[in-house]
Amino acid sequence: MPEGHSLHRLARQVQDVFGGQALRASSPQGRFADGAALLDGQVLERAWAHGKHFFADFSGGLTLNVHLGLYGAFSFGGDESFAAASSIGAPRRIGERELPSAVDDDGPSPSAAVPPPPAATVRLRLVSAHGWADLIGASTCRVLTPAEVLQVTAKLGPDPLNDDDPAPFLLRAGKTRRPIGVVLMDQAMVGGIGNIYRAESLFRAGVDPWRPAKDLGEEGLRALYEDNRRLLRAGVRLGRIVTTRQEHRPGVTAEQAWPEHANYVYQRQGQPCLVCGEDEIVAEDMASRRLYRCMVCQT
DNA sequence: GTTCGATGAAGAT
């Protein structure tokens, strides 16, 4: 489920279980054989994320860069010390929908430090003394020099999860008449917001997604940026996207893992709005992406 | 501005 929170969870997980260790790298599928050979045997020094990009710096001075695209996912496995190293509960999978089964206890057996034979679709396999990670379905998987890393990150807007200065976003969004719903999805404007956070943050702000971005003013844009930071942080903490305020989740505690009403408008077209109660949540297309909004609450 | 591939897997038909 690659919006920004997933990539930051992934970076945290990789740092936890592989940081400071020498890794074997291979490409069972074959399409990343050259890149894997460049990294094989090196120490993973630091894993980090910017927007929807994942990076891992290796001791030889090169950096692994992965973009999960629409379907990419990492899966993890290992022995007890590998699981214990994880601050997010050694999920079986990061990058797609993090269903409850992803953190259930059908985990590795205590002696499972030897990885199973890889699936034919595994683009990259990383193996340490205690566990492994398999990458499938990524749209980008490459090895970059430091200069190339800078080129990639320079094209991305500030990432609310990295405490970046929001000024570049405020400046650029404050000048364009492109719809705010398009601007929030533009990774050059702000990093990490995808279709769900776009729809949900605009609902929470009561903003019509079709409004020109500049019409929101600096304060409106800043509030939207800050709310996305809050929502993304909650996503990192919970491992899923929960955007409803507690008063709109009746009978549910603040941090219950799987609340019934986790979102206000995303994929709720035709259902009653959790705030106004009207059947006015609609789905339409915006720049060839699905857009969800409440026709009553967002003006 | 739009359309079209391209990465896999899961769920519906």
Place this chain on the structure above:
DNA sequence: TCTTCCTCGAACA
């Protein structure tokens, strides 16, 4: 077997 999906960049008009 078909459709869908939390994506992006290239190729178009």
